[in-house]
Amino acid sequence: MNAAIRTRGLRKVFRDPERGEVEALSGIDLECREGEIYGLLGPNGAGKTTTLRILATILAPTAGSAEVAGVDVAADPLEVRRRLGFLSASTGLYARLTPRETLRYFGGLHGIDRDELAARVEELVATFEITAFADQRCGGLSSGQKQRVSIARAVLHDPPVLILDEPTTGLDILGTSDMIEFIDARRSAGRCILFSTHILSEAERLCDRIGVIHRGRLLGAGTLAELREQTGRDYLDQVFRALVEDA
Amino acid sequence: MNGNRSLGFAVFAGEMRRLTRDRRAVLLAVVLPMVAFPLLFLFSGKLGDLAEESLASREVTIALDLRALDPADARAIHAGLGDVDLLVTTEAIEVDALPGRDAARGLLGTTRHLLAIARPAEDPDEDPRPVLHLFHDTDELPEEAEDRMRAVLRDVRAEVSEARLVAAVGADPGAPFQTEAVDVASPEDAAGRGLGSLLPLLAVLVLISGGSFAALDAFAGEREAGTLETLLVQPVPSGAVARGKYGAVLLTGVVAFAGNALSLFGCLVFDLGSMPSLPADTDWSLAGGRLAFGCLLFLPTAAMICAVLCLLSARARSFRQGQLATVPLSLLVVALAAPAMQPTADLGLLAALVPITGASLALRDAVAGVFAPGAQVAVAVASCGWAALAIGQLRRTLDAERVLASGDAEEEGSTRRVQSRTALRWGFVAVLVVYVGGGRLQAVDPMIGLLLTLWVLGLGLAFVAARGTARRAGETLAETLGLGTPRVTHVAGAACLGLGLSTFAGMLFEWQARMLPMPRRLGEMESLFAFAEELSPFALVLLLAVSPGICEELLFRGALLSGLRRDLRPWAVIAWQALLFGAVHASVYRFLPTAILGGVLAAVTLRARSVWPAIVMHSVYNTAVVLQGIVGVEWLGSPWLGVLVVPGVVLVAVRVGRGSL
Incomplete structure (x- = not known):
C-alpha cells in the first residue's frame, strides 16, 4: 500500500511570550497508508493536535517535511486541503445556516460544479440521515445531529485522507457509536484515516496501526501486536505506560 | 486569480447570508441607523418643548x-x-x-x-x-x-x-453706523454648512456601530464558535477569506451609513425635523448632489474604518474581547472626526493626510459646497492609501497559525484574564463613583468635596480593588499597589517628565481650545477653583497636586494597573489607563491632556515596577500647573522646561532588575 501521509523529522516550536520557545514536536516520523486507520495516541499536551494541524496546513512546521496524498504541506497547502477532510472536537457549524446550506457553502469553497454539488449534497443528506432536519438551522440541532452534519461536511469532496482530532470528545454514546461506524466505513472505501485520541478502547478497537506520542516525540508505532511484542505487555494501557516510562 | 475572486465572493455571500439572518446585525446596521433621526427629531422636539414650557412656566x-x-x-x-x-x-x-x-x-x-x-x-x-x-x-x-x-x-x-x-x-447720531445683516448665501450653502458639520461625526459613529457587529461576528465570533478553523482548512487562500469577510463588513457599514444619511435627508426634506441652520426653502436636489459627492470622498475612509474593525476582531481571542477593543477605537475615531465640527478647522494638505480627519473635513466642505480640488484629491489619495494599508494588514492577520495557534493556551489564558477583566470593572466603577459621588460632594463644598473624593472615595476604591487582585495573585496588598522601593533614577526621571510635560500640557490646551473651544460658562467654572483665592500656595499644592498625586496614582497606577498588566500587553494596559484616566476627569474638554498624562504615567509605572515614580511625576506635573495657572509663577510656563522630557525619558528607560510591582 502507498503512504497517504508521511512526515520526516517534523518539528514545531512555538514562541510563547512568557515561557519563551516551547518545542511541541521534536522530529516526528510518521507514515499512514491508504485504506488504513492510524491512531495517534497520547496524553493531553503530547503533540497530537499540533501534528494533525500541521498535516491539515493550519500550522507551518518549524523543520522537517510532511506530505498528504503525495503533496507537500508547505509547498502546496491549497492542494493538500483539496485532498483531505479535517474534523476536530472544536469544529463548529454556522448556527444560522441549515445543514443543506452548510454543505452547499463548503462545496462551493471546494469549487464543486453546481449540478454535481446539488447531487452530492442530497447523497450526503441521505447517507448521514440528515433529511429530517436538513432545512432547520444548525443552531437548533442536537449535538448528535450537528456531529452528523460536520462529518458530512468533512467528506463532502470525498477526500482520500481524513484527519480527525479527538473526534468523539464531547459526544454521547450514540454519537460516539455513529462516529466509530463512520470511520470504519471510510476504511472500507479505501481511504486513509488518521485520528488522535486519548481513549485507549477506541484505538484498540479501530486502529490498524497505532503511534504513541509523548512530549512531542513518537515513542512507538506499529500494529497492536507489534507494540505488544516491543514492550512485552498484553494490554494497550500497559503498552502505553511502558513506552512512556521508557522514554 | 478568477478562481480566487469567485472563492472570495463565495465567502462574502456566505457572510451576508448569515448576517441578514441575524436580528442583532439587522437591528444595528439597518433598523437603528434608519430610525435614529426620526426618533431623535421626535423626542428632542418634544423634550425641548417640554423643557422650555417647564422652565418658562x-x-x-x-x-x-x-x-x-x-x-x-x-x-x-x-x-x-x-x-x-x-x-x-x-x-x-x-x-x-x-x-x-x-x-x-x-x-x-x-x-x-x-x-x-x-x-x-x-x-x-x-x-x-x-x-x-x-x-x-x-x-x-x-x-x-x-x-x-x-x-x-x-x-x-x-x-x-x-x-x-x-x-x-x-x-x-449712531443710526448710520447700525448694521442690518442679510445672509445672501443660497439655501443649499446654508443647509450644507449645517449638515456638513454634523455628517462626519455621524458617519464614523454609524460606521462603527453598524460595522462592528458584522466584524466581530465574522472573525472573533467565528473563532469562538469553532467555524474559523473549519474555514481555514478549506482550499481557499487566506486572502480570499479576508476579502470575502471584509466585503461583508464593508457592505454592512456602508448600508448603515447610507441608511442613516438618507433618513436624515428624508427627515429634513419632508419636514419631519429641523435643524437651526437649515432654511425652509432649501433646494434639496442640489444639496443631495453635494451630499453624494461628499459621501463618495468619504468612501475610502469608510473602507479603512471597516478594515480596522476587522483587524481588531481578527486579533481578538473572543467576541467579548473584540467588543472591548472597539471602545477605545470608537473614541479615537470620534476624536479624529471632531475637527470637522469646527468651522475654523481648515482642510489643508497636512490635514488631508491625517486619516479620518482629512476625509471628515473634505466631507464637511463638499456638503457645504466648498470645492477645493487639490485638497480633495489629496484626501482621496491619502484615504485610499490608508485603506489599502489596513486591508493589507488584515490579509496578513488572517493567517491560520496566528489565528489558531494560541488556542491551546486559551483555557489557561481565560483564567488569567480574570485579573484584567476585574480591574476594568473596577476602573469603570471608579469613573462612575467619581462622577456621581465626587460630583455631589464637590457641589456641596468644593474643597471638602475634593478632599473626600480623593482621600475617601479614591483610596477606598484603590484598597478594595487591590485586595481582590492580591488575593487572587497570592501577594501582599503593598506588592499589588506597587509600593516597593523604586530606583532613584526612575524617581528623578519621573520628576523631570512631570515638569517637562506640564509645559506641553499648556500647548495642548491651547491647540484644543482652537479645535474644540470650551463653552464660556464651562470655561469660567473650570478655569479656577472657586476656593483657590482663599488658600496659600502651599495649601493649594497640597490640595491640588500632592493629594491627587497620591490618591489617583494608588487607584489607577497601583490597584488597576496591577490587575491589567497581568493579562494584557503593555500597549493595551497603557491604552486602557489613558481611557479610564481621561474619563474619570469628567470633561470632554480635558479628556485629551488627562488621557495622555494617564498613558504616560502607566508607561512609567510599567517600566519602574513601582507606583512611587508615578506619584512623584503626577505631583510635580500638577504643582507646575497650579503654580503657573493659579499662583502666577511665570517661569513655569517657559517652553524651555519641555527639554526636561529628554533626561526624564532616559532616566526612566534605565533598565531595572526585579521590582516589587
Whole structure:
C-alpha cells in the first residue's frame, strides 16, 4: 500500500511570550497508508493536535517535511486541503445556516460544479440521515445531529485522507457509536484515516496501526501486536505506560 | 486569480447570508441607523418643548435694589420685568457691607434665585458701576433668573440710550453706523454648512456601530464558535477569506451609513425635523448632489474604518474581547472626526493626510459646497492609501497559525484574564463613583468635596480593588499597589517628565481650545477653583497636586494597573489607563491632556515596577500647573522646561532588575 501521509523529522516550536520557545514536536516520523486507520495516541499536551494541524496546513512546521496524498504541506497547502477532510472536537457549524446550506457553502469553497454539488449534497443528506432536519438551522440541532452534519461536511469532496482530532470528545454514546461506524466505513472505501485520541478502547478497537506520542516525540508505532511484542505487555494501557516510562 | 475572486465572493455571500439572518446585525446596521433621526427629531422636539414650557412656566424670584439708579430707569426696569414671569421684591441690600461669598449666599437663602443690585459710581466723575448679579448656581433656576434679568437690562439700556440721545441731539447720531445683516448665501450653502458639520461625526459613529457587529461576528465570533478553523482548512487562500469577510463588513457599514444619511435627508426634506441652520426653502436636489459627492470622498475612509474593525476582531481571542477593543477605537475615531465640527478647522494638505480627519473635513466642505480640488484629491489619495494599508494588514492577520495557534493556551489564558477583566470593572466603577459621588460632594463644598473624593472615595476604591487582585495573585496588598522601593533614577526621571510635560500640557490646551473651544460658562467654572483665592500656595499644592498625586496614582497606577498588566500587553494596559484616566476627569474638554498624562504615567509605572515614580511625576506635573495657572509663577510656563522630557525619558528607560510591582 502507498503512504497517504508521511512526515520526516517534523518539528514545531512555538514562541510563547512568557515561557519563551516551547518545542511541541521534536522530529516526528510518521507514515499512514491508504485504506488504513492510524491512531495517534497520547496524553493531553503530547503533540497530537499540533501534528494533525500541521498535516491539515493550519500550522507551518518549524523543520522537517510532511506530505498528504503525495503533496507537500508547505509547498502546496491549497492542494493538500483539496485532498483531505479535517474534523476536530472544536469544529463548529454556522448556527444560522441549515445543514443543506452548510454543505452547499463548503462545496462551493471546494469549487464543486453546481449540478454535481446539488447531487452530492442530497447523497450526503441521505447517507448521514440528515433529511429530517436538513432545512432547520444548525443552531437548533442536537449535538448528535450537528456531529452528523460536520462529518458530512468533512467528506463532502470525498477526500482520500481524513484527519480527525479527538473526534468523539464531547459526544454521547450514540454519537460516539455513529462516529466509530463512520470511520470504519471510510476504511472500507479505501481511504486513509488518521485520528488522535486519548481513549485507549477506541484505538484498540479501530486502529490498524497505532503511534504513541509523548512530549512531542513518537515513542512507538506499529500494529497492536507489534507494540505488544516491543514492550512485552498484553494490554494497550500497559503498552502505553511502558513506552512512556521508557522514554 | 478568477478562481480566487469567485472563492472570495463565495465567502462574502456566505457572510451576508448569515448576517441578514441575524436580528442583532439587522437591528444595528439597518433598523437603528434608519430610525435614529426620526426618533431623535421626535423626542428632542418634544423634550425641548417640554423643557422650555417647564422652565418658562416656573417662577423665579429676583430681589432688586435699584436705589442707585435714576428713578425713571428703575421704573423702566420694573416695567420690563413685568413682561416676564417673575416674583420681584424690591429691597435695600447693602452690597458694600457684604464681606464675601458666604454673606451673599446667606442673603440669597433658599427662596431667592438672584440679587440684582445697582451700584453708584465710586467717584462722581466716573460712570456708575454695572448692576451686580449675585446668584448661587445650584440648578437651572438661578441661571434662568440671571438670563431674564440680563435680557431686561439689555432692552432697557438700548431704549434709555436711544431716548436720551434723541432728546439731546434731536436724532440718533449712531443710526448710520447700525448694521442690518442679510445672509445672501443660497439655501443649499446654508443647509450644507449645517449638515456638513454634523455628517462626519455621524458617519464614523454609524460606521462603527453598524460595522462592528458584522466584524466581530465574522472573525472573533467565528473563532469562538469553532467555524474559523473549519474555514481555514478549506482550499481557499487566506486572502480570499479576508476579502470575502471584509466585503461583508464593508457592505454592512456602508448600508448603515447610507441608511442613516438618507433618513436624515428624508427627515429634513419632508419636514419631519429641523435643524437651526437649515432654511425652509432649501433646494434639496442640489444639496443631495453635494451630499453624494461628499459621501463618495468619504468612501475610502469608510473602507479603512471597516478594515480596522476587522483587524481588531481578527486579533481578538473572543467576541467579548473584540467588543472591548472597539471602545477605545470608537473614541479615537470620534476624536479624529471632531475637527470637522469646527468651522475654523481648515482642510489643508497636512490635514488631508491625517486619516479620518482629512476625509471628515473634505466631507464637511463638499456638503457645504466648498470645492477645493487639490485638497480633495489629496484626501482621496491619502484615504485610499490608508485603506489599502489596513486591508493589507488584515490579509496578513488572517493567517491560520496566528489565528489558531494560541488556542491551546486559551483555557489557561481565560483564567488569567480574570485579573484584567476585574480591574476594568473596577476602573469603570471608579469613573462612575467619581462622577456621581465626587460630583455631589464637590457641589456641596468644593474643597471638602475634593478632599473626600480623593482621600475617601479614591483610596477606598484603590484598597478594595487591590485586595481582590492580591488575593487572587497570592501577594501582599503593598506588592499589588506597587509600593516597593523604586530606583532613584526612575524617581528623578519621573520628576523631570512631570515638569517637562506640564509645559506641553499648556500647548495642548491651547491647540484644543482652537479645535474644540470650551463653552464660556464651562470655561469660567473650570478655569479656577472657586476656593483657590482663599488658600496659600502651599495649601493649594497640597490640595491640588500632592493629594491627587497620591490618591489617583494608588487607584489607577497601583490597584488597576496591577490587575491589567497581568493579562494584557503593555500597549493595551497603557491604552486602557489613558481611557479610564481621561474619563474619570469628567470633561470632554480635558479628556485629551488627562488621557495622555494617564498613558504616560502607566508607561512609567510599567517600566519602574513601582507606583512611587508615578506619584512623584503626577505631583510635580500638577504643582507646575497650579503654580503657573493659579499662583502666577511665570517661569513655569517657559517652553524651555519641555527639554526636561529628554533626561526624564532616559532616566526612566534605565533598565531595572526585579521590582516589587
